[in-house]
Amino acid sequence: MDSIRVAILGYGNIGRAVEQAVDAAPDMQLTGIFHHTDSLESLDADVCVLCTPTREVPSFATRLAARGICTVDSFDIHGQILDYRAQLQPLTREQQSVSIVAAGWDPGSDSVVRALLLAMAPQGLTYTNFGPGRSMGHTVAAKSIEGVKNALSMTIPLGTGIHRRMVYVELEDGADFHTVEQNLLRDDYFAHDETHVIEVPSVDALNNVAHGVHLVRNGVSANMHNQNFEFNMTINNPALTGQILVACARAAVRMQQRGQCGCFTMIELAPIDLLPGTTEENIKALV
Amino acid sequence: MDSIRVAILGYGNIGRAVEQAVDAAPDMQLTGIFHHTDSLESLDADVCVLCTPTREVPSFATRLAARGICTVDSFDIHGQILDYRAQLQPLTREQQSVSIVAAGWDPGSDSVVRALLLAMAPQGLTYTNFGPGRSMGHTVAAKSIEGVKNALSMTIPLGTGIHRRMVYVELEDGADFHTVEQNLLRDDYFAHDETHVIEVPSVDALNNVAHGVHLVRNGVSANMHNQNFEFNMTINNPALTGQILVACARAAVRMQQRGQCGCFTMIELAPIDLLPGTTEENIKALV
Secondary structure, eight states: OOOEEEEEEOOSHHHHHHHHHHHHOTTEEEEEEEOTTSOOTTOOOSEEEEOSOGGGHHHHHHHHHHTTOEEEEOOOOGGGHHHHHHHHHHHHHHTTOEEEOSOSBTTBHHHHHHHHHHHHSSEEEEEEEEOSEEOHHHHHHHHTSTTEEEEEEEEEEOSTTOEEEEEEEEEOTTOOHHHHHHHHHHSTTTTTSEEEEEEOSOSGGGOOOEEEEEEEEEEEETTEEEEEEEEEEEEEHHHHHHHHHHHHHHHHHHHHHTTOOEEEOGGGSOGGGGSSSOHHHHHHHHO | OOOEEEEEEOOSHHHHHHHHHHHHOTTEEEEEEEOTTSOOTTOOOSEEEEOSOGGGHHHHHHHHHTTTOEEEEOOOOGGGHHHHHHHHHHHHHHHTOEEEOSOSBTTBHHHHHHHHHHHHSSEEEEEEEEOSEEOHHHHHHHHTSTTEEEEEEEEEEOSTTOEEEEEEEEEOTTOOHHHHHHHHHHSTTTTTSEEEEEEOSOSGGGOOOEEEEEEEEEEEETTEEEEEEEEEEEEEHHHHHHHHHHHHHHHHHHHHHTTOOEEEOGGGSOGGGGSSSOHHHHHHHHO
């Protein structure tokens, strides 16, 4: 079988991880790395992995899908995923391509675990607890407070989906910590959670791309209560995101080859399509 | 949408759990329960869930697939799954039906978790640790030892896929415990694991259908080592098996309706097909 030709668009933390994962894949070759300001005319690939900021993703996905190129992205604005998918659906079907959207670990592999656990115990509660790990959204919000030179907002899981925010701030010269703290605690990003603000001399000294998930379900299977399930991970965040995007790039090309075209989230994919090797090899090793 | 018409073949622990799960499903109706000695001429359903002893499963699946009826089973002889799937494949494609084989929790949902973790961290080691819970195969082996009236073999996880066997035996009148113990420890089912034999006055007093899994992977994503993943569950075994079979019955009918016919294991299914509700509802709730 010919190897899958992969292009990367966007070359930050995630783009670099995607490059590593493509290099390590036995069935893929890298055909180009593009920055989001580049012209994409020379982009030639079976599938392009979009590693740009999330807000730019839909426009790039649309342009590439219009050329029949499969795309994979980690679009993560939860409330907009359905609309984005619906928008790409007719174009990908018309162009006979496959776009996999909202891939990564959450949304992404966590969504797959939540779907599986819901099938295994249809009544009950699932709690997804994140961290400890850096929240990008909250970090950006903290950095935007007047007097803050640099910031890091860590998400700390308290169980039952409740999180504490530990916000480490490095102040501008002359800024007053108490004022910064009060403004931050009033910000809508922080006003609804238990939040602690801590002044530090250097935010860079705290930098760590580790993250984690503790996902719990207690539910009912076939009328039997107290079925207990738990999924935990502690991971390097960009490495895992990049690896999952690459696995989804493989799935996209396989689905296109089978004529299963359109726009999909990860819960709509067969897990075997994420893996190199033949169906028989994977069934033998995993089932 | 019309509700899915489900028949059950075999009415032991699993068959009864399947009945409960179908009753609780918002999109299914039960059309009949058959014992494995019944004539199946009157069996009329979109999908039949096979709850007979595992060795009888392939013959029933073949007979039903030949009539274009979808089937779901928990065939669990690991070394024979690929052959069984290959045997049903041409028939199901010809009859435009779907058969889902080796469904349940292992093989089954554990296989899905193993596939997902392999995609998330392609290099590394996965260990599936079972229990504490009753091993059917080892219990049957223990019961077959001369002088044993009743037995229960519990599987105890010791980590890294190594298990201890705790075998509780109730003796026939006049049987010698030491002789029974020696014969059991020499039996091929027990000779390779740490095994403890314990005499009890009543095996029935110990009966418990609880089981568990502790599945662990430490691996490499995009060149980053030490990615840690863990999936745990403690469950009522027949209830979970029955529930998963019913979720797969739903997937079988959906795949047939889409023309995606053939014979599949659970790692070849999209998790969303296991769930009632529309694609949009499930993406909104889970992704």
